[in-house]
Amino acid sequence: MTISITFPDGSTKNYKKGTTAQKIAEEIGIRNVIAAKHDSELKDLTAPIEKDCKLKLLKFEEPEGKEVFWHTSAHIMAQAINRLYPGAKLTIGPNWESGFFYDIDMEPVTPEDIQRIEKEMEKIVSENFTIERKVYTKEKALEVFNSNPYKVELIKESKEKEASAYMQGEFIDLCKGPHLPRTGLVKAFKLVKTSGAYWKGDQKNRQLQRIYGVSFPEKKQLTEYLTLIEEAEKRDHRVLGKRLELFMFHDWSPGSPIILPKGTIIYNTLVEFIRNEYRKRGYREVITPQLFNKSLWELSGHWQHYKENMFSMLIDSEEYSLKPMNCPSHVLIFKSRTMSYRELPLRIADFCYLHRNELKGVLGGMTRVRKFSQDDAHIFCTQEQIHTEVTNLLDFFKHIYIDTFKLPFKAYISTKPEKAMGSAQKWEEAENALKHALKKNSIDFGIKEGEGAFYGPKIDIFVKDSLGREWQLPTLQLDFQMPERMGAEYEGADGKKHTPVMIHRALIGTFERFIGVLTEHYAGKFPLWISPEQARILTVADRFNYYGEEVKKEYEAKGIRVTVDSRTESVNYKVREAQIDYVNYIIVIGEKEATAGTVTVRTRENQIIGTMSKQEFLSRLIKEIYCKE
């Protein structure tokens, strides 16, 4: 009996029925194959092929190859833990972004444990077990795994009639697969971090130990990966922020950055950038109080739902809270007089500080803070205006993320959750408006079903930091609820009262977080327009200091952020220092320049721009700042 196998290049060949991808790979002489796809189904290399199919041999470099490779690594780790800690109960062990992890019910893991586990894993790799797939009926599977309540729960929950498991040596684990054919293929691995994790992600459940690892088919790849991580850590905004003196933290105000002069320049430049856009895009900026009486929070619903996260205090025996959000105060503005439909959409912007009492364990650098400010605005509009407003907002968003900062992002729409306010029809209309607006702006997006807030659907946009963690920056939420709850109304063309829709939106998001992400995005080398120190003038000798000051004054008069380094250090030394301070342009002046009225310029990357008249370089600077390149 023969079957016909088609390869990705279109060629076809006949094989004996029941052959395996592994045998075929050996025959053709392809090495380092990890798994196979029969038609579009991912399978073990050793799975028999019983009928004609399209066959794709997967290597580690392919995402699906990695998936198989890493999951096998997780099993090797699980086997090692099983050997060393007999009481440990395995739960689930999926992949993460660049490796694998396994959640295990066991005693907390120490670094010594990690070393022991790694040693045992090496042993398992060198024992080079064959990995075999077993298929059981549900009943039989329950019997095999009866000592592990987590696996029992998984088997019971499964909708399949059968359960598969994989066996290597003495170890067996419930698993859909596929897997590598042998444990010996995992040539390089490292357990990189551990943490607590809750069973099924629920805080009420038992806390498990999660051990993360990375693995590769070659030792070299592991070394490369570790170097890459090291490089990424150098971009960490907390490290750079300290070294470049952008911001700092103090034990006495955890979660609240002290933004230093250089960081403040970046901060204010961003605010000015947004303000400038607001002028073009019809926003009206307001300034609102930090403290509000409890009555406001009761009216808005924050007191009932968000009290834990608010800083509250008694003032003259009345309870007040620092505002965690601007929206309620903007509704007060809307309500301050009778609004006509002619005034909509009304766009109210606010840069005021916000305070949220975040859990201690979640604070971190500039990306998760307790005190911050947003480019916050609320748009009050009619249901019909949603589409146009959102379309314009996305255009605004693209101007910031694509044109100006070139930050890669991911967008999602979060749709109606089970518990939701407002009619199904209103929701559907609003969700469609969001989708159309995204499509109109040609922004790719995913959908998070049922993840919307109870008061309306939203668009969330995420940007990655240097270690690949995703941070939400812009947010755009429709709100059918708060205007009604707080009694905001406008008078329609029909002479009747109507409740407006409220759009909560922030595009930079939180300035603090944005600065953190931006620092990592540029690795501290900010583009000229936003850079805290745009140019530094180095004098070759004291007698040229007067000329340095002269150039500085001229440049400063045009708004350039420039300093003079007139210390009696060698030029070499001063150049190096300016470069490690990431000053965009380094201007050296000495005899030649002072006589001819010129400047000699190089960049922080040590690229030589050359000598030119001081006016010419000034106009080049201005041009570059204006272009925001």
Add this chain to the structure above:
RNA sequence: GCCUCUGUAGCAUAGCCAGCUAUUGCGCGGCCUUGGUAAGGCCGAGGUCCUGGGUGCAAAUCCCAGCAGAGGCUCCA
């Protein structure tokens, strides 16, 4: 809030199964060098070893509690 780890001059570090004046580099200050594009030389100052308590003849070192930080989890912008 939960789990693990960490906390030594401005920064980065050594010391940590207790034992002499707490190590080194950068930075900082002074002097010399008067210099032309990635670290010139010499000298010097700088420490509540996170805080509080305990054990010991003796604590940076061991134990407990607190505070802060890191990585996750759960939240969330």
